[in-house]
Amino acid sequence: MNVALLVIIAFLALAVGLALLARRGRDMDLEQWTAGGRGFGAIFVFLLMAGEIYSTFTFLGGAGLVYGSGGAAYYILGYGTLAYILSYWLLPAVWRYCTPRKLLSQADFFVAKYDSRSLGVIVSVVAVAAMIPYLALQLKGLGIIVSSTSSGTISATAAVWIGALVLSLYVVASGIHGSAWTAAIKDVLTLSVVVFIGLYLPIHYFGSIGAMFHQVQDAKPGFAALKGDQLSPVWFSSTVLLTALGFYMWPHTFGSALTARNEDVFRRNAIFMPLYQLLIAFVLLVGFVAVLRLPGLGESETDLALLGISQRAFPDWFVGLIGSAGMLCALVPGSMLLIASATIVARNVYRGLNPHASDATVTTLTKLLVPVVALGAVAFVFAGGQTIVTLLLLGYALVTQLFPALLWSLVRPGFVTRPGAIAGIVVGVGVVAAMTFSGATPGSSTTLDALVGGLPAWLADLNLGVVALGVNVVVTAAVSAGTRGSAPVDDRPVAADEPRFARTGEPARQRVRQA
């Protein structure tokens, strides 16, 4: 066992310890377990949101995308920023609707808005389907970190299993409070590590960041901009749009929006969150260093770029720190994803089908589902040879299909009918499912070209998810136009003490007790 691995294990022990501490003395009912009792202030919500947004994807996938595709990786800097701007209006609207009704999840929101249990089940299935590749990406990252830092002593396969086990235990032990504390440590560690290596490596190897980019240009002309083939500006803009719209459609990002004490928290966060995004620029710099100093990684190995170049440049204990930051980057969003998927399956699928299930049954089922979902993600990791970025973009293509029905229900209640929302989501997801996901690089698997050949360049480079989204919008609007007047939409104001779901038939008794 080497020093790097010991450092990582020490940080893991710290995270688990904090999780258990955060739990002590609290009576964990379902609302406590998933939404932290709705008592978090601005700083905690900021850390929580930052924590789940800055995942293994940012850490390893960002450098990996630079390594494989150069300037295409700038999309990662752009989409979060646009999503935060949207959040300034979107999240307060969601919060105002959900809080008086004591809604716990995104599916609850759809059930209440469209007064439809079946839509709740459909949304839940789509959400869980989207989260599996996202969760798989975290496990893949954990696997890469553990197996690289152990210098191959622990195989990548074993490392993925270890990761899934650790994640499940962590989540069952802690719930969301553990995530919030670990998120604080993770953010400090990640921020310091990433800024340091992002500045140190270019200066150490090339003298300055500018000198490095000149060398990149000499070695690979045009690599640090968007290339003409496939990952063109068309791909960039459509991908930024897709991922910006999908940003808060994830059940776990939507869920953390419910933990705020008041809606002003979101508005203030919208100012500072874009700046947090700059952290990614340093990761991209590391990717460019690896392009020049760690040549020869294959198409499916690009995610190794950041750790590979770090192992070449730094002593073992520091590689351990970098690995720990990466491990926490997988643990925090991973735990969030696990909590969200398990909650959704128990509350919105199981209870959706068995409306009289008791709270105790649903809480127990939620905890039992945690390892089951983790296993699903493990299977996904082993099933495909995809990179971290392709996994993320698949998840986004699916989850963004929820955006039209959600936005319309807030902006123009009644415009989209229940059948319209269902048809749009089902068709959008169907289009995504129809896309071939055979390629190993984002270039070959996320564009329309992969599905339909022989298109003009500006059309062929479109992100597939955006095409599906366009079809979704048209279907939603058309079906709604044909069915208007048949389905009421619930947008009346609700008193704080009113039992939620009173109109949808769920037993109101249990809800009142929690209120």
Place this chain on the structure above:
Amino acid sequence: MKVQHVLAALPFVGILVGMFFANSVEPYVLGLPFAMFWVVMWVVVSAGLMAVVYRLDTRDRARAGGDRR
């Protein structure tokens, strides 16, 4: 349309449309390739714009008599 909405729309135009014109390695700005600098610049500008939007909204609410939170 309020001025807040116009301000918030600028980064969308800058990033989604602007990239078609900013997609170039040269000139380097602050050592960064121009395309990368372009996106980084919009990240910083966005934070500033949202700070202005927040100020304007707070002022509007105060003028409205403080009946909305």
